[in-house]
Amino acid sequence: MARTRRGPAPGSQRKRDEQAYTDLARDPDFAELKRRYRRFAVPATIAFLVWYVTYVVCNNWARGFMDTRVVGHVNVALVFGLLQFLSTFVIAYLYSRHASRELDPLATKLGARYEKETGR
Amino acid sequence: MTPLLAPLAASDNRGLTIALFLAVVAVTLGITFWASRQNKTAADYYAGGRSFTGFQNGLAIGGDYMSAASFLGISGSIALYGYDGFLYSIGFLVAWLVALLLVAELLRNSGRYTMADQLAFRMRQVPVRTAAASSTIVVSIFYLLAQMVGAGSLVGLLLGVSSPGVKNLVIIAVGILMIVYVTLGGMKGTTWVQIVKAVLLIIGTLLITILVLAQFHFNLSELLGAAAEKSGKGEAFLQPGQLYGKDLVGKFDFLSLGLALVLGTAGLPHILIRFYTTPTAQTARKSVLWAIGLIGGFYLMTLVLGFGAAALVDTSKTSPIATSSGNAASPLLAQAVGGGEGTLGGAILLALISAVAFATILAVVAGLTLTSASSVAHDIYASVIKKGKASEKSEMIVVRVAAFGIGAVAIALAIPAQRLNIAFLVALAFAVAASANLPALLFNLFWRRFNTAGATASIYGGLIAAVVLVIFSPVGSGTATSLFPDANFAWFPLRNPGLVSIPIGFLCGILGTLLSKDTSSQERYDELEVRSLTGAGAEKAVAH
Numbered sequence: 001m002a003r004t005r006r007g008p009a010p011g012s013q014r015k016r017d018e019q020a021y022t023d024l025a026r027d028p029d030f031a032e033l034k035r036r037y038r039r040f041a042v043p044a045t046i047a048f049l050v051w052y053v054t055y056v057v058c059n060n061w062a063r064g065f066m067d068t069r070v071v072g073h074v075n076v077a078l079v080f081g082l083l084q085f086l087s088t089f090v091i092a093y094l095y096s097r098h099a100s101r102e103l104d105p106l107a108t109k110l111g112a113r114y115e116k117e118t119g120r
Numbered sequence: 121m122t123p124l125l126a127p128l129a130a131s132d133n134r135g136l137t138i139a140l141f142l143a144v145v146a147v148t149l150g151i152t153f154w155a156s157r158q159n160k161t162a163a164d165y166y167a168g169g170r171s172f173t174g175f176q177n178g179l180a181i182g183g184d185y186m187s188a189a190s191f192l193g194i195s196g197s198i199a200l201y202g203y204d205g206f207l208y209s210i211g212f213l214v215a216w217l218v219a220l221l222l223v224a225e226l227l228r229n230s231g232r233y234t235m236a237d238q239l240a241f242r243m244r245q246v247p248v249r250t251a252a253a254s255s256t257i258v259v260s261i262f263y264l265l266a267q268m269v270g271a272g273s274l275v276g277l278l279l280g281v282s283s284p285g286v287k288n289l290v291i292i293a294v295g296i297l298m299i300v301y302v303t304l305g306g307m308k309g310t311t312w313v314q315i316v317k318a319v320l321l322i323i324g325t326l327l328i329t330i331l332v333l334a335q336f337h338f339n340l341s342e343l344l345g346a347a348a349e350k351s352g353k354g355e356a357f358l359q360p361g362q363l364y365g366k367d368l369v370g371k372f373d374f375l376s377l378g379l380a381l382v383l384g385t386a387g388l389p390h391i392l393i394r395f396y397t398t399p400t401a402q403t404a405r406k407s408v409l410w411a412i413g414l415i416g417g418f419y420l421m422t423l424v425l426g427f428g429a430a431a432l433v434d435t436s437k438t439s440p441i442a443t444s445s446g447n448a449a450s451p452l453l454a455q456a457v458g459g460g461e462g463t464l465g466g467a468i469l470l471a472l473i474s475a476v477a478f479a480t481i482l483a484v485v486a487g488l489t490l491t492s493a494s495s496v497a498h499d500i501y502a503s504v505i506k507k508g509k510a511s512e513k514s515e516m517i518v519v520r521v522a523a524f525g526i527g528a529v530a531i532a533l534a535i536p537a538q539r540l541n542i543a544f545l546v547a548l549a550f551a552v553a554a555s556a557n558l559p560a561l562l563f564n565l566f567w568r569r570f571n572t573a574g575a576t577a578s579i580y581g582g583l584i585a586a587v588v589l590v591i592f593s594p595v596g597s598g599t600a601t602s603l604f605p606d607a608n609f610a611w612f613p614l615r616n617p618g619l620v621s622i623p624i625g626f627l628c629g630i631l632g633t634l635l636s637k638d639t640s641s642q643e644r645y646d647e648l649e650v651r652s653l654t655g656a657g658a659e660k661a662v663a664h
Contacts, residue, residue: 017657020656020657021647021650021651024650024656025647025649025650030653030654033654034649034653037653040221041221041222044217044221045217045218045222049382052210052211052382053378055210056207056211056374056378057375059207059360059364059374060360060364060365060371060374063359063360063361066360067355067359067360071341072341072342072344073342073344073345073348073355074340074341074344075355075359077203077358077359077360078203078206081203081206081207082420084214085213085416085420088213088214088216088217088412089412089413089416091217092216092220093409095221096409099225099402099405100402104402106654107401107654107655110654110656111655111656113656114650114654114656114657115656
């Protein structure tokens with residue numbers, strides 16, 4: 001059963017937990033984990049938000065472009081919309097690959113260090 | 121939602137539809153009773169023992185998220201307005217990247233049962249939990265009311281009855297069912313109801329999609345061409361502008377809607393608490409990946425359904441599809457591709473899709489009721505009133521009483537709300553989630569300086585801005601479909617407040633933080649950061 005956060009844990013245990021978190025926060029491995037997480041999450045978030053807002057803006061203010069036929073009855077507007085689906089799937093896949101290769105091993109290592117220090 | 125709905129089902133297949141409805145009720149109640157015997161601890165009740173796999177929780181997220189509004193509403197909107205009907209689903213899908221990249225795993229590691237747990241991690245408990253519980257309850261009740269009013273109309277439509285008495289009975293029945301699911305089944309029962317619903321929804325939609333595409337030789341362009349021709353609008357039906365952005369105000373309104381959709385999902389409390397049902401952050405991530413795949417695939421199928429209905433079923437001004445604001449499109453399309461009215465195949469498919477829609481309503485209302493009841497019991501009762509000294513046993517009694525109370529309030533509000541146009545309730549729920557909850561969640565995770573004053577300022581600021589702007593918009597007054605049609609106090613031109621209220625929420629969070637000298641919240645920031653990224657000390661699954 002996990003520790004309940006309701007009310008402080010018995011004094012010494014709580015102190016050990018706090019010390020463990022402080023140690024981990026200063027660990028170079030943690031700085032590296034944070035860097036790797038942000039290196040992906042920040043640019044990817046900016047990219048998909050800009051890409052999505054561009055799509056919304058084009059629906060409003062670039063109608064001539066959106067109405068252009070691509071093939072048969074399929075126009076730019078529909079292709080642009082379907083590309084939003086595609087980009088969402090691709091970014092989700094890339095993030096999961098990044099996370100399992102770059103983040104999970106470090107997080108597991110740090111988690112084990114926490115368990116060792118706190119005794120659980 | 122129009123008050124007058126043409127009856128859909130002919131009397132010969134009403135029996136079949138009712139039988140399938142009863143089957144859905146029987147299966148979901150069976151699951152609930154099974155789950156009720158497994159609920160031993162608070163973690164079981166609130167978070168399903170944190171024992172769901174990524175795939176199971178991914179299905180449940182889909183079941184929670186794909187409401188009747190998106191199943192019947194989006195395809196109906198495409199059937200009536202063509203391309204513009206598709207736009208909602210894109211915002212709904214892209215929004216999941218915010219949840220995946222910025223929220224899901226970090227929340228799983230640092231929270232416990234409710235959204236407020238995460239926010240109160242390093243803040244003063246009472247003010248922050250009160251604020252977070254307020255916005256949780258407001259968002260969930262708005263969303264719940266929209267679903268329940270929709271349920272009255274939809275079930276009336278699907279069963280072929282339009283009398284107000286029957287709709288009231290349906291609302292009461294749905295309300296009682298959701299109280300039973302939530303009080304007995306808790307998160308475990310609710311999750312399994314959502315999983316069953318998601319599977320039914322995907323199978324049902326896939327079947328109709330294949331049958332529609334088969335009629336057009338699996339050629340999308342041919343389907344689009346037929347839809348454009350039958351709609352009477354020609355190529356314009358396939359282009360932007362039939363529904364949104366007709367004038368300058370309309371264009372900004374659409375931009376505002378788009379922002380609320382993409383930023384709101386990751387702040388919806390009933391979605392956030394789904395991340396707690398998995399054993400680790402990695403499973404939470406996997407569940408969001410499954411959800412993105414399922415929800416994306418589902419929205420692509422609604423595109424086929426919508427254009428299929430435009431091409432194959434009557435969508436003229438007096439047709440049942442037009443008079444039901446599009447809600448009848450999917451069921452009638454199912455009937456058409458099954459062989460048409462009066463055929464056995466048509467009757468079976470119509471009844472099947474109606475039952476899927478009914479299961480959808482039940483799963484979504486159960487999730488919303490559980491979310492609000494959890495917040496009342498865990499945040500308000502245990503933390504604010506009892507200051508963290510309530511026993512787990514008493515908390516488990518309070519959460520059930522709260523579920524009962526919320527169900528009763530929702531029934532009482534939904535019955536008079538039927539005469540209103542309820543579409544704004546969902547838009548408002550997303551706007552509040554994006555303006556109040558998302559800024560607080562993101563600042564808490566990524567800004568060390570963020571403090572109690574900032575958290576309460578962003579929640580109340582975003583919440584009040586969104587609600588006030590909607591009241592003083594054309595949704596509130598000045599038009600025939602407004603809340604107050606006879607008055608006119610609408611000085612805010614946009615029906616969707618997000619464009620203004622989201623920046624207000626973020627700004628309030630920044631100002632509240634900087635204007636307060638409180639730095640105590642920084643003491644536990646290291647702990648929050650380490651825990652959210654590594655999972656060290658995070659809540660573990662319950663071992664049975």
